Amino acid sequence: MNYWKEFAKGIWKRNPQLIVGLGFCPTLAISTSISNAFWMTVGVTFVLMGSNILVSLIRRIAPSHLRIPIYITIIAAFVTIVDLSLKAYQPAVYKSLGIFIPLIVVNCIILGRAEEFAQRNPILPSLLDGAGMGIGFGLTLFVLSFFREILGSNKLFGFTLIPGMEPAAVMILAPGAFFTLAFMLWGMNAVNSRKRNR
Amino acid sequence: MIREIVKPTLTLAAIAFISSLLLSYVQKYTEPAIERQKREKLAEALRLVLPGFTVGEAHKVPIEGSEFTFWIGDRRSGQAVEKGYAFITGSPGYGGDVESMVGVDEKGKILGLSILDQSESPGLGARCVEVANRETLWDCLLKKIPFRDHCEEKRIPWFQIQFKWLDATRKIRVEKRGVWNPDMRPRLLEDNAISALTGATITTDAVVRSVERGTARLNKALAMRLPDREGGAR
Amino acid sequence: MEIKVFLAILLSTILINNYVLSRILGICPFLGVSKKLDSALGMGLAVIFVMTLTSFITHPIYKYVLVGYRITYLTIIVFILVIAAVVQLVEMVIRKISPVLHQSLGIFLPLITTNCAVLGVVLLNISSGFAKPNVSMGLLKSVVQGFGGGAGFTLALLIMAGIRERLEIADVPENLKGVPITFITAGLLALAFYGFSGMKI
DSSP: OOHHHHHHTTTTTTOIIIIIOOOHHHHHHHTTSHHHHHHHHHHHHHHHHHHHHHHHHTTTTSOGGGHHHHHHHHHHHHHHHHHHHHHHHOHHHHHHHGGGTGGGGGOHHHHHHHHHTGGGSOHHHHHHHHHHHHHHHHHHHHHHHHHHHHHHHSEETTEESSTTOOOOGGGTSHHHHHHHHHHHHHHHHHHHHHHHHO | OHHHHHHHHHHHHHHHHHHHHHHHHHHHHHHHHHHHHHHHHHHHHHHHHSTTOEEOOOEEEEETTEEEEEEEEEEEETTEEEEEEEEEEEEEOSSSEEEEEEEEETTSBEEEEEEEEOOOOTTTGGGGGOOOOOSBHHHHHHTTOOGGGOTTTTOOOHHHHTTTTOBTTSOOEEEOOSSOOGGGHHHHHHTTEEEOOTTOHHHHHHHHHHHHHHHHHHHHHHHHHTTSSOOSOO | OHHHHHHHHHHIIIIITOTTTTSOOOHHHHHHHTTSHHHHHHHHHHHHHHHHHHHHHHHHIIIIIITTTTOGGGHHHHHHHHHHHHHHHHHHHHHHHOHHHHHHHGGGTGGGGGOHHHHHHHHHHHHTTTTSTTOTTHHHHHHHHHHHHHHHHHHHHHHHHHHHHHHHTSOOOGGGTTHHHHHHHHHHHHHHHHGGGGOOO
16 A cells, blocks of 8 residues: 555546546636645644544444435535534634635535545545545635736735735636636646646 | 445434534634634724724624614813714625724814625725735845845725725715826815725725715714713723 | 515526526536436426425524524534435435426435535525514515525526537537536526626516
8 A cells, every 4th residue: 555645646637626527616616815825724634533533433334325325424524513613712703704614514525525535445544535535626726816916906915015906807717717717727738648648 | 325325324314423523623722712802903903994093892883773883082172171982883785784983073074984704806996905005026025125024014994095085974976087196186085085096986986875874873962862871991 | 565575585686696696606416417308497486395394494494493492503513414415305305296207306406415506595684684583474485485495496497407408410520529518508698697796676
């Protein structure tokens, strides 16, 4: 069992949003600023690792046809921990992420990894898988947020970039989210097809 | 057959129970911090809208079916003691109520406004809490200001500072002046007006409406208090 | 006078704050089921039903149980389990009534549980303040908002399906095929819907 491979596959080769095609909802909605991207990644990675560990722990004793509600309960518990913690210690972030914190529960990535990997693999690989996927998720989020924050609010890390310039607010709103992700996927396809044609 | 149903259901129930137990511990652990955040937020807003005043406890009275919260404060200026009032008010904006705390003096002049809660569109209505940050990223990096120090520390959002010194007893007008500039203030003050948020008239109107409604309710609440015990610090 | 309030809720959830095109919720099924018009319609109707029913159930649960016993920290767990149960119920009903529809919706029916829009609407009912103690007709407002959310989702889904059926036979550049062109279409739709935000109710 190659531990590094289990961890690294989530980052690029099987990047949740770009390759597997999961987790678009939070990606589109949260990538409005680097700060949001950072905290969302922290939350998702925490829940991913936690749920993967627990699902792996109970994989032999969990009854098969009730496994989805059980996994959902476990994930919901971890998400509630994230929710309460952010509310208590980072109220500004809590306000900024809004309902997307509880919506981590229905992030397809987490349930997907539990179903596909954690329920048939031991604890350590599951933990690494969760960590890798979370970081891969975060990476895509960071790249998107970088563009959207600069173009949409003329800021980076919360600091204004070009004084006096009115930013293109549409980048922060829904249309900007769709366009940015579309261009990113387009770019990736272009790079991949060029590699294939070599 | 029964065993097929009972065992999985029991497992699910057990997991739900354990999760709830775990979460109740997390809740107990984080509750003091959450409460403290709420209290600090209110205290901070009170300091902002009634600067220099000693404020008493909150009074809550039901007015027109909903609860109205207000504070009474005193400030010494020379020999006299002037009174100030702060209240919480809200009005539906674009994505729910926009809640603000407003401070007024005895004559109805606004001493300060602080938006407590809003869920307006990011980049548009949400700019009502945006601080006019003149310092740029490059300034911060070049001046080697530690990131912790945050160049945006305790500055008041430009939209909210417009309400200072406006007369709450008269109609507050909304004018569309485009990008905010502090030089616009004198003219706006003369007209008892504010400059609207670009592309967010709904949010702007909500805040103005909430100030007017709140002032009316404050007058009702104060009228209800006389002639009983004088308000103020306990 | 009361009708105006509900009309306002409907208008704002269907057009002004459309769940897919404005709030960016429910993207996974939006991408997955919008390839054909009839499966889009079937999915849309199922989602409307689930959203309305869960809004109806979760409102009293929140107001009387969660708030009443001060266990609001269990909101996420309780809501998602209610949604899972309702979706299971809907799946059984559809299988009985129309096996054909059940077949064509396939895996996407149980996936309604993980549809961000469904959990989103019940959470939004709470944050809109419908469950607060002094609010009149909170239950009806929640149900109307749930229905509106589903209707808006269906509207976006139908428009998208119509466009995608045309895109199948259009000349799309190789690297844009599939998800990228769909997202660009969605972006254009979102821009169009953004025009509704100027509406005064």
